[in-house]
Amino acid sequence: MTFTAINGSVVSATLFNGTETLEHSDLIAMDMASLILRCESYYKDKSKFIEDAVKVSRLGKEQGCEEEICAICHDEYQAEDMIGTIYCKHTFHPQCIKEWLRRKENCPICRAHAVAI
Numbered sequence: 001m002t003f004t005a006i007n008g009s010v011v012s013a014t015l016f017n018g019t020e021t022l023e024h025s026d027l028i029a030m031d032m033a034s035l036i037l038r039c040e041s042y043y044k045d046k047s048k049f050i051e052d053a054v055k056v057s058r059l060g061k062e063q064g065c066e067e068e069i070c071a072i073c074h075d076e077y078q079a080e081d082m083i084g085t086i087y088c089k090h091t092f093h094p095q096c097i098k099e100w101l102r103r104k105e106n107c108p109i110c111r112a113h114a115v116a117i
């Protein structure tokens with residue numbers, strides 16, 4: 001959930017997946033408790049989604065990883081680094097891609113959905 005505030009008051013809120021924007025009048029009408037519950041269940045689903053999406057393995061020479069840098073932080077992989085691979089076979093630092101997937105569900109390189117759908 002991200003909130004847009006103008007002069008310190010919330011004017012709209014957008015759910016993390018970006019599909020739903022709640023305007024100020026909705027926010028007033030909506031019970032705050034139910035809003036928080038929605039948020040919590042979204043977070044739970046999200047961590048499961050991230051665990052499913054990112055396969056973490058140790059970078060080895062035999063692995064023949066295509067990219068030599070992480071497209072998110074632009075750092076080179078070091079030998080023996082842990083790397084996270086998602087469904088489209090693109091690789092990133094596990095921390096980088098997990099952080100990314102908290103906000104978006106698509107690969108930052110090819111925009112493919114991060115899990116098989």
Ligand SMILES: [Zn+2]
Nearest residue numbers: 070073093096
């Ligand atoms: Zn990175």
Ligand SMILES: [Zn+2]
Nearest residue numbers: 088090107110
């Ligand atoms: Zn990709």
